[in-house]
Amino acid sequence: MRQSALTRQRLVGVFVLGLLLLYSPVLALFDVAAEWAGFPVSYLYLFGAWLLLLLLAALTVEGGKQ
Amino acid sequence: MLTTPFIVLYSFLYLGLLFAIAYWGDRRADRNRSVVASPTVYALSLAVYCTAWTFYGSVGRAAATGAGFLPIYLGPTLIAALWGTLLLKMVRVSKSQRITSIADFIASRYGKSQRLGGVVAVIAVIGVVPYIALQLKAIARSFTILQSGPEVQTDTLLTTMPVLQDTALYVALVLAAFTILFGTRHLDASERHEGMVAAIAFESIVKLLAFIAVGVFATYFLHDGFADLFNKAERAGYLNPLVGEGMGGYENWFALTLLAALAVMVLPRQFQVAVVENSDEDHLRRAVWMFPLYLFLINIFVIPIALAGQLSFAGTGVDADTFVLTLPMAHDQAMLSLFAFIGGLSAATGMVIVETIALSTMVSNNLVMPFLLRRWKRLPPDADLGQLVLRIRRGAIIVILLLGYLYFRFASGAYALVSIGLISFAAVAQFAPAMIIGLYWRGGTHRGAMAGLLMGFGVWAYTLLLPSFAKSGWLPMDFLLYGPFGIELLRPQALFGLDGMNEITHCLFWSMTFNIGGYLFLSLWRPPNVHEATQATLFVDALKHERPIGIRLWRGKAEIKQLLGLAERFLGNARARRAFTAFAARRDVQVPEDLPADAETVHFAETLLAGAIGSASARVMVASVTAEETLGLDEVLHILDEASQIRAYSHELEQKSRELEAATAELKTANEQLKEIDRMKDDFMSSVTHELRTPLASIRAFSEILYDDPKVALDERRRFLGIIVDETNRLSRLVNQVLDLAKIESGHVQWRDDAVDLGVLIEQALAVTEQLISEKGVRLERALPENPCVVTGDTDRLMQVLVNLLSNAVKYAPDRDGRIGVTLSRSKDRYRISVRDNGPGIAPADLESIFEKFRQASGGEDKPIGTGLGLPISRRIVEHLGGRIWVESVERKGATFIFELPAGREGD
Amino acid sequence: MSKKVLVVDDEPNIVLSVEFLMKRAGHEVVTAGDGEEALRVLAETKPDLMILDVMMPRKNGFEVCTDVRANPETADLPILMLSAKGREAEREKGLALGANAYITKPFSTHELVARVDELLRGVIHT
Structure with missing residues (x-):
């Protein structure tokens, strides 16, 4: 995998963002018994954050091909 | 409904399909048309991470603990972002050292220590066998549930069945056969199984589709979509904040994530597919997001299925672990439940096959081979060791699966099986410090790794394994409740009084503390020895170079025949010979026998063998046929240092030589230019002298005539003197122009910035040349605008240009019917002045060269007309003022000299 | 005894002076x-x-010299090259092409007359 150092660093950035979204008090903000558009907020938040992380990772590694 | 033979038939059809895919994949690999050489297949094969524990167990965990299943997948998602360095490094190291298992990886990192490899293999087997049992149980249990449909059984006591009627036994045996067929077809130096990988990737698709099918059914057929389902669940009181309340605290959430992140790197099956089976480093790039995407997709419906199951089976006692299967069954969806069963079968078989192959490699390379080698001391003659290794592996596969079956048989239904997934994770996580720290820190020693592993494993066994035995009734519960011998401080799940934690979190904390602590403490106790230092450099610096380079730290005596013989024994004649011949070709040697028995060859033989029997054993084997001299640590460090310097140098050198090449090319061009300039200067000098000699010749000749001969007639005398005066003028004009040009070229001219009205200037220039024009009798046509056309420039210099062009035009215009024209016009932001004549015109080839010094008329040795410096000077003046000058001409129809100047602001 | 001398040059003043001298x-x-x-x-x-200049339009002196030597009728004609090209290489080229003498401009009128005299008397100088 001949990634540029920049790509690797961006991925580390994604990793740190993941820690912030899922393993910091930020999580507690959304880990509540409330709902939004019929969905439990915690369910929506967890899967939303997850999707965001993997989209960012995908953009980081695949975007560099252009 | 689904009858037993029907289910069995479908199960075998499915396994047959897998078999066909694996067979096809192997055939393609043999013909070098690999099907697994694709980043997507690679990412899918990584999804072997999702086992039956995921397929059935996630729903169970969601029902019991809310988001408790999620950390298992979020951990891998996060760590995947670091694969760009972490996994890449593991792959690069493993490829260059032909490492084929985790045991080999750790043994190799810490100086190819046989004992360390053995310990890793033992821990792996103990940690993973229960996990295999879990898969067997999942298959057997789902089979029994499906068979007993349409009623959903609340519980099945599988173990009450006689062994010979036990589905799980047959499952174990079939899987053993399958694993043997595709895991040990031949002994390969790279130990890659392309057919198996193709089958695993296919299974990943099947289990994902099956799970999503059940999820869609639960969400959209049993209920009106997500919102409806969540709504109903909330009213029934099933919906809680997922993380905090569901999991009993955020520390568990974090601990499980860390555990899963480590596990996905160090589980033997993950190492197998991610590192050993990797065919191209570039595939990692896609895995970084595609593998997490897979995990995301397979988890979307976990909570909906759990909620739908809880709503459907409220009060019936149906185990949430079976919802994926029982939910379709309870609603009479026979085909969907069969599909779900096949999906679970995929998840379980994929895990069992890969895990067993990985474990069997460890058992044979790191446990059995070292033992046999030690017993033989010298090689037993004539034994086909390759076949022996294969037999050992096959035996290991059968033993491991039977161990799994036995564990299942005795522990099924007991507590030990329920959370065995996480218990397994915690066991293999003990490899992580030695592996991951060892990739980034050179100081780790084999003592440190050994201590860390043993202590971590010990703590794991004490805090997780023994309590699970106690809970299964194999140990007295008092041990768990009050500690061994009633020592409270040693209570296994509240070690040293650390109470109130989830058992997994508790175990992870203490085992990692002891593991990392032991590793660091003993590593720092003594410095690394020669072998450790060597290997540390190879691992830590793995990414510094594009391609893996083996360092040959070997000195001693070896015989090529013996090395070849050794390889032949393990790999078979043909395979070994092929490998050696290829190696010989790389070194420009015809036949392997002619290879020099030097460090490089010994290193090659050792890595070749390492693929088949592990690095530690390979080192022992090679040492048995060679006489190695021991290198001192200083010497090794020196060599390593040199090697890395050499590599750095060679990188630099490459760079330098590329730069040098570029510089050489530049120099060549510059040299050519210099030569050209030199030649031009020569020509210039020759032209100048020629131009000077001609008038001088006339002057001298007539002077001598007049001096010698006072009797020359008066009118002739006057004529000759007139010629002398004219030629003298010509000479001084020429000298002035040469000096003028030199001045402009060297930049010594003082340029004035006048606002020049071009119309006025042209009139002045015409006035200066008026006499020339009227003498020759040419007709002048002018087209000048009335309004001022102002440019910024040096009036005198511009005048010089105009006079030069005008006098040229007059000079070249024919004597009869000569016409010249001057026009001034504006185009956009530039003024254009053109001076035309109807003279002979200029050949196309000369259009440019006439602006060169002494080149204006035509080249060669024909006589040019004029001094040949007017146009070069004009060009320099115009260009200095930011304009350009050129000539357009039709031969025999005349020439038009045009120059443009940027319009000054005043003119606007 | 009167001889006929052909003076070739594109500079009228040179022609004039040589003509006068001859x-x-x-x-x-x-x-x-x-x-x-x-x-x-x-x-x-x-x-x-023939007194021949080198740098001329429409066939330079070297070409004329070559043509003259190639023609059997004129192959023996004495040729004196009178050129502003003063470099040794050019002088050698002129002699190699068949010129009997090579004089550089600006020239000494005495030398020119003397050389012409020698050539007409059949003394070969180079």
């Missing part, structure tokens, strides 16, 4: 302003000697 030495003079004219005049007037 006439004063008692020779008959014909002139040409470029290389082609030189060959034409040569064929028409059959001179005994």
Whole structure:
């Protein structure tokens, strides 16, 4: 995998963002018994954050091909 | 409904399909048309991470603990972002050292220590066998549930069945056969199984589709979509904040994530597919997001299925672990439940096959081979060791699966099986410090790794394994409740009084503390020895170079025949010979026998063998046929240092030589230019002298005539003197122009910035040349605008240009019917002045060269007309003022000299 | 004894001075302003000697010299090259092409007259 150092660093950035979204008090903000558009907020938040992380990772590694 | 033979038939059809895919994949690999050489297949094969524990167990965990299943997948998602360095490094190291298992990886990192490899293999087997049992149980249990449909059984006591009627036994045996067929077809130096990988990737698709099918059914057929389902669940009181309340605290959430992140790197099956089976480093790039995407997709419906199951089976006692299967069954969806069963079968078989192959490699390379080698001391003659290794592996596969079956048989239904997934994770996580720290820190020693592993494993066994035995009734519960011998401080799940934690979190904390602590403490106790230092450099610096380079730290005596013989024994004649011949070709040697028995060859033989029997054993084997001299640590460090310097140098050198090449090319061009300039200067000098000699010749000749001969007639005398005066003028004009040009070229001219009205200037220039024009009798046509056309420039210099062009035009215009024209016009932001004549015109080839010094008329040795410096000077003046000058001409129809100047602001 | 001398040069002033010198030495003079004219005049007037410039339009002196030597009728004609090209290489080229003498401009009138005299008397100087 001949990634540029920049790509690797961006991925580390994604990793740190993941820690912030899922393993910091930020999580507690959304880990509540409330709902939004019929969905439990915690369910929506967890899967939303997850999707965001993997989209960012995908953009980081695949975007560099252009 | 689904009858037993029907289910069995479908199960075998499915396994047959897998078999066909694996067979096809192997055939393609043999013909070098690999099907697994694709980043997507690679990412899918990584999804072997999702086992039956995921397929059935996630729903169970969601029902019991809310988001408790999620950390298992979020951990891998996060760590995947670091694969760009972490996994890449593991792959690069493993490829260059032909490492084929985790045991080999750790043994190799810490100086190819046989004992360390053995310990890793033992821990792996103990940690993973229960996990295999879990898969067997999942298959057997789902089979029994499906068979007993349409009623959903609340519980099945599988173990009450006689062994010979036990589905799980047959499952174990079939899987053993399958694993043997595709895991040990031949002994390969790279130990890659392309057919198996193709089958695993296919299974990943099947289990994902099956799970999503059940999820869609639960969400959209049993209920009106997500919102409806969540709504109903909330009213029934099933919906809680997922993380905090569901999991009993955020520390568990974090601990499980860390555990899963480590596990996905160090589980033997993950190492197998991610590192050993990797065919191209570039595939990692896609895995970084595609593998997490897979995990995301397979988890979307976990909570909906759990909620739908809880709503459907409220009060019936149906185990949430079976919802994926029982939910379709309870609603009479026979085909969907069969599909779900096949999906679970995929998840379980994929895990069992890969895990067993990985474990069997460890058992044979790191446990059995070292033992046999030690017993033989010298090689037993004539034994086909390759076949022996294969037999050992096959035996290991059968033993491991039977161990799994036995564990299942005795522990099924007991507590030990329920959370065995996480218990397994915690066991293999003990490899992580030695592996991951060892990739980034050179100081780790084999003592440190050994201590860390043993202590971590010990703590794991004490805090997780023994309590699970106690809970299964194999140990007295008092041990768990009050500690061994009633020592409270040693209570296994509240070690040293650390109470109130989830058992997994508790175990992870203490085992990692002891593991990392032991590793660091003993590593720092003594410095690394020669072998450790060597290997540390190879691992830590793995990414510094594009391609893996083996360092040959070997000195001693070896015989090529013996090395070849050794390889032949393990790999078979043909395979070994092929490998050696290829190696010989790389070194420009015809036949392997002619290879020099030097460090490089010994290193090659050792890595070749390492693929088949592990690095530690390979080192022992090679040492048995060679006489190695021991290198001192200083010497090794020196060599390593040199090697890395050499590599750095060679990188630099490459760079330098590329730069040098570029510089050489530049120099060549510059040299050519210099030569050209030199030649031009020569020509210039020759032209100048020629131009000077001609008038001088006339002057001298007539002077001598007049001096010698006072009797020359008066009118002739006057004529000759007139010629002398004219030629003298010509000479001084020429000298002035040469000096003028030199001045402009060297930049010594003082340029004035006048606002020049071009119309006025042209009139002045015409006035200066008026006499020339009227003498020759040419007709002048002018087209000048009335309004001022102002440019910024040096009036005198511009005048010089105009006079030069005008006098040229007059000079070249024919004597009869000569016409010249001057026009001034504006185009956009530039003024254009053109001076035309109807003279002979200029050949196309000369259009440019006439602006060169002494080149204006035509080249060669024909006589040019004029001094040949007017146009070069004009060009320099115009260009200095930011304009350009050129000539357009039709031969025999005349020439038009045009120059443009940027319009000054005043003119606007 | 009067000889006929062909003077070829594109500089009228040079032609004039050489013509004057030759006439004063008692020779008959014909002139040409470029290389082609030189060959034409040569064929028409059959001179005994040619004074030839090098840098001229329409056939330079070297080409004229070559042509003259290639023609059997004129192969033996004495040729004196009078050129502003003063480099040794050019002088050698002129002699190699068949010129009997090579004099560089600006020239000494005495030398020119003396050389012409020698050539007309059959003394070969190089």
